[in-house]
Amino acid sequence: MAAKYKRILLKVSGEALAGEKGTGFDQETMSSICAGIKAAWEQKAQIGIVVGGGNFWRGRTSGEMDRTCADKIGMLATVMNSLALADCLAQQGVPARVMTSVAMPQVGETFTAEGAIRELEQDRVVIFGGGTGCPFFSTDTASVLRALEIKADVMFKATMVDGVYDKDPKKYPDAVKYDTLTFSRVLEERLAVMDGTAATLCRENGLPILIFDLLQPENIAKALEDPSIGTLVIEE
Secondary structure, eight states, X not given: OOOSOSEEEEXXXXXXXXXXXXXXXXXXXXXXXXXXXXXXXXXXXXXXXEEOOTTTOOGGGSTTSOHHHHHHHHHHHHXXXXXXXXXXXXXXXXXXXXXXXXXXXXXXXEOOHHHHHHHXXXXXXXXXXXXXXXXXXXXXXXXXXXXXXXXXXXXXXXXSSSSEESSOTTTOTTOOEESEEOHHHHHHHTOBTBOHHHHHHHHHHTOOEEEEETTSTTHHHHTTTOGGGSEEEOOO
């Protein structure tokens, strides 16, 4: 089966890198995720990645701290995760580059769409750290922005469940999984897919999102050919 998608933006949560530890890095888990990324890369997919920072910091639980300050700390957490992912990929023979939304030249190249596309076309995985570079925006929104800027065919949102359900499948055995959804429905019913800003950007710019289970990292490569492994969100 021919690959359906050539250039993808993969969103990985920071918590995924922590595995069962819950915080920091779990090397075995991270190596498994990178093996899944490698399998997709070996299928000649061009891969950009945005990783969250929740294994180190979550701004919404920062108490009385100023929101702008809390979000800046979160941006730095995503840069740490980006560096760790790049190193893990390199250990598995996958060339990776870190690009940051704010200038920190000793850490990574400052993001430009042109530079990122150039790296992707040279078969390097590009990892985008620092979120949008601005407070008050989630890494979901950063993922959509980067996907649009690099002209990705699709955004893969790798989560801890195998798609979107009408209710929490961990609490309700009769929860029903959606095969497809529209962004309009996601917004109207406030489904737990992503924040409203990110969903609106996708709807207005025609960017499809495939949501699937990262607990099986081989799904990253499978999703290149078969979107039925998760829930496809696309505006009809």
